[in-house]
Amino acid sequence: MDLQEEYLKLLFGCELELRAFIGSIVRGSHDCDDLFQEIALTLWKEFARYDRSRPFGAWARGIAAVKLMQRWDQSKRLPVVLSPEAIQSVCNAFDQSEVPASRRAEALEHCLDQLPEKSRRLLALRYERSLTIEQIAQELQATLDAVYQSLSRLRARLQDCINRRLSAPGAR
């Protein structure tokens, strides 16, 4: 396996985690995509120095964290919203609870399948059509608070379901 092939294999393996990490710190999906590409390029440039005894995901997040800290602008908070201290804490938290992305994706799909159609429709409005809470409230003719509470409860329920699925005995 040549170097480029090895790099791509490792990057694709942790792409979801890396995107989740960047997305938790950066506002706006376009900015997330741009920063992900920028970081992927930096990772490739640094790949010769990657210590293979360390998990690739943690190494990649470390470099991504530095990149994001460099983009931090306290006055604007855009596109990087969190302060460097907070970024470091998030990076550590991601490192401590890493689960293979494929298992997490499988658990999410399983838990989504358990939801009633109405709940899936609400999630689709938020995540497929990228509507804001306000736009969803308008579309459903509901109050902002009702939409916010429904989404919040749904995500808590999904999170519980995923955690149970990942920690269940016999889970892959």
Place this chain on the structure above:
Amino acid sequence: MSTPDRSHALIQRYLDGVSSEAELAELEQLLATDLQFASAFAEASRLHAGLEGYFRKQYKIDQVAALLAASQPVSSAADRPAGGRSDGPPVPERLVKPASPPVPTFVPGYRWWSNSRGVRIESRPANAFQRLSRYRWQWIAAAMLLLTLGTFLWSSRNQAQDRPFQIISGRVAVAGREVTEIHENALFEVVGQGAAVIELAGGTRVELFPSTRATFRRDSMRLLMHLESGGGDFSVQPDQPAVQVETVLGMVRSEGSRFSLDLVTVLPKRFSPTAPVWLPTLSVVVAQGSVTVEHAGVATRLAAGEQRVFMNPT
């Protein structure tokens, strides 16, 4: 509010992009000092990203599945499209012949006006002119009304034609130069990595995939989009004008629906199909309402939840 509830609310509000400055400061403080909170934040962020990935890529998965399904050889008569055609992908049962549009019964204005008043112009008697002269003011008024109406229609059509289409988000280029609005008959391309959202007349918005190439043009009074390659998500409200998309594989018409189109003319470099794939292919996925696709002389109506891949006979 108890601490776990407060923590959950802070994280959710942050991920929904509605945190106030004070809430943001509180969140940062908790991230830096509370390991459990930081861990909950990381989990919630993973879920948020997972949901985004799942829902925004779902239609893509459907389209690839449809493309692969269509690349299987057509083996049984049941799979063949109606009309005995053995080429192309299966056509849904709800195959409908294109209904002939009702032939408009054109009644010239003066005849309608005169008939409604019992004035028989066609079989005009010798003294018709004298009788007609009694109505001369009504004639003048009718003529002026028609003239005004005609002028209004002409000017509103021109105004509509002159009005460019607004690019709400994303990057679009015309002739290699990035633009902020698109004019009719200009071939444009979505550039960059992200999709571009364009607002059409009446407020209909289309989200076009990266690298999509298309032109907006007018077919008599109707606006249509000529799609060269690529595709996008179309959301047409029932009270908005119908959307027509013209492609090399046929015409897609929709009123009050949500659907996705993907016209594949070249396979991606990394895509190595295990079975033969015919190009170009047009994938149509209907999420809401219905869409009619006219392909190879046959109109196929797809209802919500249906998807179909169209391709030319081999």
